Amino acid sequence: MMFSDNEKISLRQLQCLIISNFTGIFMILLPFYLFMPSAEGSVLSLIISFALGGAVIFALLLAAERKNKRKNTAALKALCLFLFAKTALVNGSYMALAQQAVSVFLLKGQYRFAMAALMAVFAFFICRRGIEPRARLGEITAFILLVSLALVFILVFYECDIRELKWGLSADSRTFGTAVKALLLFSGGEALFFILPYVSRKKGEVKKSALTAFTLLGAITVLLLSEALCVFGLNEVTAKKWPVLQMMKSISFPALLLERQDVLFMGMFIAGICMFAAFTVGSMAVYAEKIFSKANRNISCLASALVVMVCTVFFLNENTLHLVLNAAMALNAFSLAVAFIYIIVWGDVG
Amino acid sequence: MRLFDSFDENIQYLKNTFKGCDDIVFKYFKASDERCFMVYTDNIVDGAVIEEAVLTNLMFRVREGDGESLEERGIAVGEVEESVDFEKIIDAVLLGDTAVLAEKSKAAFIISTKGWPSRGVPETETEMTVYGPKDAFTEQGSINTVLIRRRIRDTALKVKRMKCGRRSKTDIAVMYMEGIARDEVAAEAIGKIESLDVDMIIDSGYLQQFMEGNSLSPFPQLQLTERPDKAAAALYEGRVVIVVDNSPFVLIVPAVLNVFFQAAEDYYERWEIAAFLRVLRFAAAFAAATLPGFYIALTVFNPNMIPPSLALKIAAGRGNVPFPTIIEVLIMELAFELLREGGVRLPSPVSSAIGIVGGIIIGQAAVDAGIVGPMVVIVVALAGICSFVVPNNAMVSAIRLTKYFIIIMSSFMGMFGFCMSLMFILAHLCTLKSFGFPYMYPFCSGSENDYTDFKDSIIRKPLYMMKKRPVFAKFTQSKRMKGR
Numbered sequence: 001m002m003f004s005d006n007e008k009i010s011l012r013q014l015q016c017l018i019i020s021n022f023t024g025i026f027m028i029l030l031p032f033y034l035f036m037p038s039a040e041g042s043v044l045s046l047i048i049s050f051a052l053g054g055a056v057i058f059a060l061l062l063a064a065e066r067k068n069k070r071k072n073t074a075a076l077k078a079l080c081l082f083l084f085a086k087t088a089l090v091n092g093s094y095m096a097l098a099q100q101a102v103s104v105f106l107l108k109g110q111y112r113f114a115m116a117a118l119m120a121v122f123a124f125f126i127c128r129r130g131i132e133p134r135a136r137l138g139e140i141t142a143f144i145l146l147v148s149l150a151l152v153f154i155l156v157f158y159e160c161d162i163r164e165l166k167w168g169l170s171a172d173s174r175t176f177g178t179a180v181k182a183l184l185l186f187s188g189g190e191a192l193f194f195i196l197p198y199v200s201r202k203k204g205e206v207k208k209s210a211l212t213a214f215t216l217l218g219a220i221t222v223l224l225l226s227e228a229l230c231v232f233g234l235n236e237v238t239a240k241k242w243p244v245l246q247m248m249k250s251i252s253f254p255a256l257l258l259e260r261q262d263v264l265f266m267g268m269f270i271a272g273i274c275m276f277a278a279f280t281v282g283s284m285a286v287y288a289e290k291i292f293s294k295a296n297r298n299i300s301c302l303a304s305a306l307v308v309m310v311c312t313v314f315f316l317n318e319n320t321l322h323l324v325l326n327a328a329m330a331l332n333a334f335s336l337a338v339a340f341i342y343i344i345v346w347g348d349v350g
Numbered sequence: 351m352r353l354f355d356s357f358d359e360n361i362q363y364l365k366n367t368f369k370g371c372d373d374i375v376f377k378y379f380k381a382s383d384e385r386c387f388m389v390y391t392d393n394i395v396d397g398a399v400i401e402e403a404v405l406t407n408l409m410f411r412v413r414e415g416d417g418e419s420l421e422e423r424g425i426a427v428g429e430v431e432e433s434v435d436f437e438k439i440i441d442a443v444l445l446g447d448t449a450v451l452a453e454k455s456k457a458a459f460i461i462s463t464k465g466w467p468s469r470g471v472p473e474t475e476t477e478m479t480v481y482g483p484k485d486a487f488t489e490q491g492s493i494n495t496v497l498i499r500r501r502i503r504d505t506a507l508k509v510k511r512m513k514c515g516r517r518s519k520t521d522i523a524v525m526y527m528e529g530i531a532r533d534e535v536a537a538e539a540i541g542k543i544e545s546l547d548v549d550m551i552i553d554s555g556y557l558q559q560f561m562e563g564n565s566l567s568p569f570p571q572l573q574l575t576e577r578p579d580k581a582a583a584a585l586y587e588g589r590v591v592i593v594v595d596n597s598p599f600v601l602i603v604p605a606v607l608n609v610f611f612q613a614a615e616d617y618y619e620r621w622e623i624a625a626f627l628r629v630l631r632f633a634a635a636f637a638a639a640t641l642p643g644f645y646i647a648l649t650v651f652n653p654n655m656i657p658p659s660l661a662l663k664i665a666a667g668r669g670n671v672p673f674p675t676i677i678e679v680l681i682m683e684l685a686f687e688l689l690r691e692g693g694v695r696l697p698s699p700v701s702s703a704i705g706i707v708g709g710i711i712i713g714q715a716a717v718d719a720g721i722v723g724p725m726v727v728i729v730v731a732l733a734g735i736c737s738f739v740v741p742n743n744a745m746v747s748a749i750r751l752t753k754y755f756i757i758i759m760s761s762f763m764g765m766f767g768f769c770m771s772l773m774f775i776l777a778h779l780c781t782l783k784s785f786g787f788p789y790m791y792p793f794c795s796g797s798e799n800d801y802t803d804f805k806d807s808i809i810r811k812p813l814y815m816m817k818k819r820p821v822f823a824k825f826t827q828s829k830r831m832k833g834r
Binding site for chain 1: 651652654655656657658762763764765766767768769770772773774776777778780781788790793794795796797798
């Protein structure tokens with residue numbers, strides 16, 4: 001049977017999952033981090049960061065492809081326990097930042113708890129049925145995101161001052177450091193390793209598909225970020241907390257019949273955040289199932305959703321923002337390292 | 351239970367079984383010198399067949415030694431079966447067949463004499479078209495299979511007959527094109543019907559609910575149609591058709607979201623207009639579900655999105671309205687639902703009057719009285735009209751229900767709630783499957799059939815471009831047309 005309940009996704013669905021899971025969150029958080037002290041060299045840092053990210057993914061998948069894999073249950077459980085906690089803290093904090101942006105734009109900064117709860121319910125709802133429905137939703141969401149972002153890019157393009165791009169591409173001493181930090185801040189590559197058992201594939205195809213999707217994701221992010229820099233200019237863009245979102249306010253398109261189109265385009269970001277929430281809960285549920293081998297999927301998804309919701313609501317505020325970001329960087333670096341070690345030494349996640 | 355050796359005992363058993371059933375007719379007669387006994391149900395048999403082809407032959411034309419068995423000697427009916435099983439004989443009698451017991455025969459003859467009242471082949475009422483055939487299925491299952499068979503003169507069309515319902519013993523025919531339909535889909539359909547242990551199947555709607563994968567979903571996962579041409583086309587596509595006796599609607603499986611937006615007429619008209627109507631239907635369905643919720647999100651939470659001139663008009667219209675927007679919308683929506691429900695139950699001349707009275711007079715009176723604003727009336731009416739554009743009633747009902755979910759979410763959290771409700775609905779649709787096929791196909795998993803099914807989705811491309819069968823057909827039979 002072609003569409004059987006075999007818990008397998010196609011390579012195209014894997015690509016769409018990569019795009020839909022990260023596009024929304026990257027658009028909101030990457031500019032926030034890269035433009036924070038100064039926008040100089042930001043675009044170049046982003047390009048380097050994506051190139052490094054691609055290399056990391058390639059290395060990870062290359063290591064995962066090797067034969068004669070072994071399974072070390074104790075090591076795997078320890079790794080998954082760490083990844084569960086890390087994903088909850090880091091992704092929960094990112095979701096909090098993203099929800100903050102949406103709340104400010106659409107709800108005057110209110111309803112933060114309700115938003116977190118609703119996202120958690122959504123993530124639970126889609127994840128409890130396994131990876132297949134999430135992959136299908138990913139296909140549709142990726143299409144919506146790509147079309148909407150292309151539309152945003154075109155609609156804003158005429159307001160760009162292309163000369164401002166030179167600041168974004170100028171290299172200085174901190175460019176490479178920023179790129180590495182950005183990579184560490186958003187590296188969740190080890191989650192990909194745990195998705196691999198669900199991908200129906202031939203050898204070598206996953207690398208190609210994952211890298212294609214990652215390149216596309218990088219290209220969109222770089223284009224939108226560059227556009228934000230060109231629209232606001234070097235000085236103004238630094239003062240903006242969510243430049244890509246704020247850039248959409250300048251969209252003026254009479255045929256859309258609405259006064260402000262940015263609110264309409266926020267829908268795609270909400271879709272992106274929802275997919276990120278689903279990715280978070282889905283990954284955590286997989287980790288939970290590895291830790292407790294007899295775990296029921298409903299319970300593991302419910303527990304994961306609750307933990308993420310708590311992390312989203314309680315850990316992040318204006319005072320803890322920098323602390324959380326630095327902690328995220330360290331945790332991501334460590335998780336990537338231990339995941340690599342596990343993959344190289346044993347390689348089988350079951 | 352098997353027949354007794356004694357002729358009289360058999361008669362006694364049958365009489366006892368049918369005791370109190372005044373519609374059962376018992377008749378003794380003699381064929382040559384052999385004592386015979388006939389039993390049938392009154393009014394659901396063809397009296398002429400019984401008189402001419404059975405009784406007259408047996409009573410007056412049969413001479414002993416003409417042939418070996420009674421059937422060969424005198425029953426001039428094509429479909430005759432011998433049976434020694436009481437249960438089978440009784441079931442057959444209740445279905446309109448006639449059972450004849452002869453003194454010297456060890457088995458009873460079940461003669462096909464079905465001839466129950468029928469309203470003939472009616473015209474379509476729920477899926478009307480300007481072009482294309484006008485005939486529709488009827489309550490008689492045998493006629494329905496004929497209506498399909500007439501359109502498919504191919505021995506590959508297989509009909510599997512079965513009964514469902516412990517007491518109703520409803521005749522069900524599962525039809526599929528051997529070699530084109532996927533074996534696993536036909537087997538799943540047959541298996542689901544066979545495994546059903548239920549008292550009665552009164553209509554195909556019953557079977558639909560029992561066969562759905564997710565019965566809690568408002569979205570239909572089996573397609574109901576009253577059009578034989580639609581059923582025949584579905585068979586050519588590799589889908590499976592289930593004909594239920596006593597129901598003028600047949601079931602088609604698998605049914606994904608896309609097929610509910612395909613009308614029969616789409617293929618009888620030129621592709622340009624068909625494609626336009628298809629886009630219109632999808633847009634209308636989206637508007638029908640989202641328009642009231644979107645209105646609430648905009649006016650209550652994000653009025654800065656509305657152009658000032660329009661915002662002023664809405665505000666002026668709402669000036670005297672004492673209710674919040676959500677209540678205002680719900681009042682109108684419920685009024686609209688009542689009108690719709692009332693219209694369905696009443697005879698058509700009265701229902702049109704109800705529509706006029708409700709739509710124009712009450713709507714205008716409500717606005718004049720300041721109970722609702724004129725913009726809400728427009729929004730609700732527009733959403734209602736949009737829902738009528740969808741060519742499948744079950745899908746319309748699903749859209750009606752999801753509309754309330756969107757209204758509630760939008761009224762709590764504005765545009766965020768609106769977007770989240772859409773995500774929830776989309777996620778729900780992505781979890782659904784119909785006989786193994788993702789409900790959102792071809793919008794997701796489209797790569798499984800090289801995206802060719804997009805040619806018959808939101809846009810209906812020219813027929814000559816649809817060279818391949820949809821994904822429902824076997825891969826080996828995917829080509830339905832040679833290149834042009």
